[in-house]
Amino acid sequence: MASRNPLYLDRLRVRHGTALTAAAAVLAAAAASGCAGDNGSPGAGNSCDSPGVSADELRIGLVFPNEGTIGEALNTVRNGVDTRLGLVNDAGGIHGRTITYTWRDDQGTPQANEVVVHDLVDSGAVFAVLEASTGASGGADYLRTRGVPAVGLPIEDIWADPAYPNMFTFPSVVAGGSASGVFGRYIKAQGGTQAVIVSTDSVVAAQRFAPLIEQSLVAVRIPTERLAYNSTITNPARFASQLRASDADVLILDLPPADGPEIVAAARAAGRTFRVVLAAAGYGKETIERHGASIAGFTTFSTYLPFEANTPAQQTYLHAAQQYAPELQPPDEDVAYGSYIATDILVHGLNAAGPCPTQEGFIQALRAVSDYNAGGLLPGRIAFDKSAEQPPGCLSFTQVNAAGTAFELVPHVRPGEPSHTEWCDEQPPGSS
Known part of the structure; x- marks a missing residue:
């Protein structure tokens, strides 16, 4: 059993500003652009022209702090991401496309986050952004303005703000400031x-x-x-x-x-x-x-199912971690587990967005999901159509x-x- 804190991600968010810091198939018709082949898979005749989407690849941006105290605390992010993407890609990808990513270091600060988010989006090379950072608020306004989907760890209050309909995460006890009954x-x-x-x-x-x-x-x-x-x-x-x-x-x-x-x-x-x-x-x-x-x-x-539950979904995760992130020891480490769930939300949205995805279609399709539970890794189910600031x-x-x-x-x-x-x-x- 790994050393984990159920409020670990929440603690990272609030600690970053203190002296202690040195540190989701729903509405597919609405989502698809109608240019898919008859078999629902991308083909040579397809003309999907969304950013980061080609005939055989779907590229996303991954943002996280790579160094320093915060980077050390979040140093297993890529293990969780690689584990979930390894599973989906080995199963044929999303509508026949392999998901790949380009990563950037935002140093865990809003200022650096805004710079790297601009870099990823302005290049036209990414469809969505996956974030695991204490600085995600820095590029949030730009991502919203450009209509770029963002999925991440609920470390900052920005993830619970309903003013950002393009941002998705799993529940947080603290972020948003609402009491859970x-x-x-x-x-x-x-x-x-x-x-x-x-x-x-x-x-x-x-x-x-x-x-x-x-x-x-x-x-x-x-x-x-x-x-x-x-x-x-x-x-x-x-x-x-x-x-x-x-x-x-x-x-x-x-x-x-x-x-x-x-x-x-x-x-x-x-x-x-x-x-x-x-x-x-x-x-x-x-x-x-x-x-x-x-x-x-x-x-x-x-806010996610602890490994003491020993469910089939958790066994799938643990076995996948051994295959795609063997350096992750122990495999039930908190940040990697959370990053795997966040990546699963992204995968869920990409599946719902259809064979010729658009960024707007992704957001609409994922917002229409009302029963998400990461395949059984979350207690209860998330309704993405409801206010993001609702408590767990x-x-x-x-x-x-x-x-x-x-x-x-x-x-x-x-x-x-x-x-x-x-x-x-x-x-x-x-x-x-």
């Missing part, structure tokens, strides 16, 4: 009645989740209180005494990955336990190795088992639920 439903189902939310007063990046989960808890009538934790001023044992004074039976931790588990272990040592412990960060092998049974019940969440309709939860030896999927066992691997709001995207 899933948290309240989950905590109430566990028997939670009162919550204490712990956030740090020293890192802006770790304060983004707290107000959102507070809204979700208020919506299900679970009262909350706030406590601030600063690891440079106090320590877990001393802070545990503050928790002992609280009547809460739910502990919410909006803290850096190392701090949350330490507080839980210290509270347990002091005789203070909670019915629910939910953390924004701390999922990973190192958490188990360091704390073991002292943090049994410690729970994290994800479904989440997955994992918690440390009683023996403290592993994270395990928290099943949704209530009768009538569509899946045991996901927790959804009353009306998740794509359900209506």
